[in-house]
Amino acid sequence: MDVAEVKSSNPQPTVHGGGGDTLPAVRFSNEDILFCIDVGRETLAEMKVNGPNGRPYTRLDSIKQAIMLFVHSKLTINPDHRFAFSALGKSTYWLRKEFSSEVDAALSALRGLSVDSSSSHADLTQLFKVATHEAKKSRAQNRIFRVILIYCRSSRPPQSQLPSTLKLFTLDVMYLHDKPGPDNCPQVVYDTLVDALERISEFEGYIFESGQGLARALFRNMCQLLCHPQQRCIQDELDLPMSLVKKSPAADASQGDENTVVSIQ
Amino acid sequence: MAIDTVPPLISAQINYLIGHCPFSVKVEQMWSGCKNPNLLDRFTLVIPYCLDHVKWDVIFNAMYPLAAPDVIFGPEDEGFQPYASGTGQPSKNSLANWNSRDPSRLYSLIVELRDAYMAFQRRRISEIDDERVKFEFSTMISREGIEMYMSLGTDKPEEVKFAVPLLDIDLNKLVAGCTWRHPQKVYLQVIFPVGKKYSSVPPPPRLKLISSPELKALLSTEDFKLPTWVDGMCTAEYLPNLEQMLNTQIKDAVSSIEIRRKFIQSLAPHLGRPIEADPVFCRRATFLCSSGLFTFQVHCALSLQFPKQQPALVLQSSQHFNAHGAPVKSPTLSEYPWSPRWNSSEKADRIFDFLADEALNFKKNCNQLNQQ
Numbered sequence: 358m359d360v361a362e363v364k365s366s367n368p369q370p371t372v373h374g375g376g377g378d379t380l381p382a383v384r385f386s387n388e389d390i391l392f393c394i395d396v397g398r399e400t401l402a403e404m405k406v407n408g409p410n411g412r413p414y415t416r417l418d419s420i421k422q423a424i425m426l427f428v429h430s431k432l433t434i435n436p437d438h439r440f441a442f443s444a445l446g447k448s449t450y451w452l453r454k455e456f457s458s459e460v461d462a463a464l465s466a467l468r469g470l471s472v473d474s475s476s477s478h479a480d481l482t483q484l485f486k487v488a489t490h491e492a493k494k495s496r497a498q499n500r501i502f503r504v505i506l507i508y509c510r511s512s513r514p515p516q517s518q519l520p521s522t523l524k525l526f527t528l529d530v531m532y533l534h535d536k537p538g539p540d541n542c543p544q545v546v547y548d549t550l551v552d553a554l555e556r557i558s559e560f561e562g563y564i565f566e567s568g569q570g571l572a573r574a575l576f577r578n579m580c581q582l583l584c585h586p587q588q589r590c591i592q593d594e595l596d597l598p599m600s601l602v603k604k605s606p607a608a609d610a611s612q613g614d615e616n617t618v619v620s621i622q
Numbered sequence: 623m624a625i626d627t628v629p630p631l632i633s634a635q636i637n638y639l640i641g642h643c644p645f646s647v648k649v650e651q652m653w654s655g656c657k658n659p660n661l662l663d664r665f666t667l668v669i670p671y672c673l674d675h676v677k678w679d680v681i682f683n684a685m686y687p688l689a690a691p692d693v694i695f696g697p698e699d700e701g702f703q704p705y706a707s708g709t710g711q712p713s714k715n716s717l718a719n720w721n722s723r724d725p726s727r728l729y730s731l732i733v734e735l736r737d738a739y740m741a742f743q744r745r746r747i748s749e750i751d752d753e754r755v756k757f758e759f760s761t762m763i764s765r766e767g768i769e770m771y772m773s774l775g776t777d778k779p780e781e782v783k784f785a786v787p788l789l790d791i792d793l794n795k796l797v798a799g800c801t802w803r804h805p806q807k808v809y810l811q812v813i814f815p816v817g818k819k820y821s822s823v824p825p826p827p828r829l830k831l832i833s834s835p836e837l838k839a840l841l842s843t844e845d846f847k848l849p850t851w852v853d854g855m856c857t858a859e860y861l862p863n864l865e866q867m868l869n870t871q872i873k874d875a876v877s878s879i880e881i882r883r884k885f886i887q888s889l890a891p892h893l894g895r896p897i898e899a900d901p902v903f904c905r906r907a908t909f910l911c912s913s914g915l916f917t918f919q920v921h922c923a924l925s926l927q928f929p930k931q932q933p934a935l936v937l938q939s940s941q942h943f944n945a946h947g948a949p950v951k952s953p954t955l956s957e958y959p960w961s962p963r964w965n966s967s968e969k970a971d972r973i974f975d976f977l978a979d980e981a982l983n984f985k986k987n988c989n990q991l992n993q994q
Contacts, residue, residue: 378887379886379887379890379895379896379899380883380886380887380896380901380904380907381901382798382799382883382901382902383798383901384799384801384902385799385801385900385901385902422943422947425943425947426940426943426949429947429948429949430919430938430940430949433908433919433921433936433938433951434897434898434906434908434919434921435898435900435906460948464947499801573915573917573941576917576940576941577917577940579940580897580910580917580919580940581910583897583898583908583910583919584897584898585897585898588895588896588897588898588899588901590895596894596895597894597895597897598894598910598911598912598917598918599892599893599894599909599910599911599912600911600912600913601893601911601912601913601974601977601978601981602913602914602978603975603978603979
């Protein structure tokens with residue numbers, strides 16, 4: 358299969374983390390970000406901490422909250438970024454096709470999420486095809502396109518055919534999985550996702566995984582995904598969040614924050 | 623439930639107009655004037671003119687899609703009849719040559735009408751019986767890009783406004799990486815009262831410096847101190863000194879970008895590589911930090927008065943949410959130890975110290991809110 362590669366005209370991500378070259382005066386584009394959220398039955402797995410009403414807090418619950426954290430934060434950083442939403446059962450379908458920078462649009466798209474228990478294997482071909490098509494539109498408006506895939510299946514790596522044109526958009530992945538065991542293969546899934554990311558992503562794509570069931574870790578990873586693709590360093594050099602602890606008196610090690618994920622009423 | 627739609631031929635005209643117009647025209651409202659109330663075939667255009675706007679209604683008829691539109695001007699412009707005189711060359715009249723299938727026709731029409739409106743205003747002003755206005759008109763009329771407007775009182779002309787573009791330099795080229803769509807300009811707005819009798823020397827006109835909207839990221843016209851208008855001066859005499867001052871201010875504003883850039887870069891060793899920062903005007907940067915297991919963002923905003931004015935900081939939790947599901951933010955922090963005379967690395971050190979302490983406060987406050 359002939360695959361065309363679009364060479365990015367943007368500078369390569371910097372390798373060293375020193376301050377001097379963090380902010381070169383280059384063109385900067387606002388983002389169109391397409392979320393693709395796994396709705397297979399493994400999203401019903403429970404996280405380690407109960408939700409606000411003492412009800413079980415599932416992966417899907419934490420994903421929704423993590424996405425709202427991302428959207429709110431991203432819009433505080435820059436109100437011109439936009440978001441659209443899709444879900445992944447066996448293949449991908451739209452939750453909200455029009456890109457919007459309104460928080461309410463994100464909220465109502467996430468309300469449309471429902472678990473599809475029948476799907477066990479997933480195919481990302483359609484997602485990549487749609488993203489390639491949408492990315493062309495964004496690029497025509499001097500925006501950049503990004504897909505954030507949130508994947509939750511521990512036993513089946515996703516299948517995909519590569520789109521005919523590569524590197525038109527950035528691909529990030531958040532992978533939530535069970536602990537490795539005899540009946541599953543999260544490492545294989547992870548490696549498949551890394552492979553897709555490396556072939557497809559225009560700018561440095563980031564992939565994070567979490568098997569501990571801690572919402573706090575998921576939220577931290579989502580904040581790391583806030584990094585603007587045109588300003589990223591390579592993932593191996595990513596040293597965030599930066600610890601703000603002074604060298605002198607001992608910092609306060611307050612207990613409450615380890616599993617803190619609650620709504621304030 | 624029927625949905626309001628814009629007929630495709632009309633929508634094509636509007637899209638072309640908005641995409642190609644050299645000035646930023648907006649559609650303010652749309653409504654239906656034909657038998658089908660769901661077909662929106664009429665709309666109001668808001669057109670920038672003389673540092674203000676004029677509003678013109680464009681009237682199509684969805685039942686007759688091939689027909690040219692009517693245009694209705696504002697009530698104070700009853701005398702504006704652009705194509706009325708028989709001497710107008712036919713090729714210049716976009717209404718007479720209307721082709722509904724060519725989506726650029728509305729654009730041509732609006733550009734033509736705006737030019738005609740400018741000529742109309744100039745004619746009106748040239749006819750005003752006021753010595754100073756006549757003099758100002760004669761000395762300023764040839765200045766490229768100037769726009770003039772006459773406002774009416776109850777019965778007669780009340781004020782004359784000039785919008786004088788300043789500095790013949792391409793501001794868009796001054797800033798590396800900037801993506802301003804329209805050419806940016808700074809204007810001097812000069813307003814003369816009309817018809818008053820003065821004993822000796824007429825008082826100075828009202829003067830204001832106004833910049834095109836996107837320029838605000840680079841330059842603040844509010845902070846610019848206008849030179850004094852000496853009694854007996856005219857606009858032509860006032861301009862050279864003003865332009866020289868403005869030129870200096872703009873040069874300073876451009877070099878301030880680099881000062882802000884250097885500052886953001888100096889924060890990186892302490893606060894980490896920013897997760898996003900504005901690389902063109904360097905007005906903002908966000909960092910991702912932690913204090914123990916508590917992860918939070920630091921939003922940093924630099925005003926045009928930096929470094930005299932210190933950065934405004936806001937912390938945002940990644941683990942605490944309010945009733946609307948939004949991550950909790952701290953109030954804006956802008957009172958902390960600061961001196962513009964410190965060098966970059968001292969400024970960064972001090973901000974780090976402040977944030978290390980403030981993060982603990984913020985964490986405590988967030989946890990307390992949780993427990994309520």
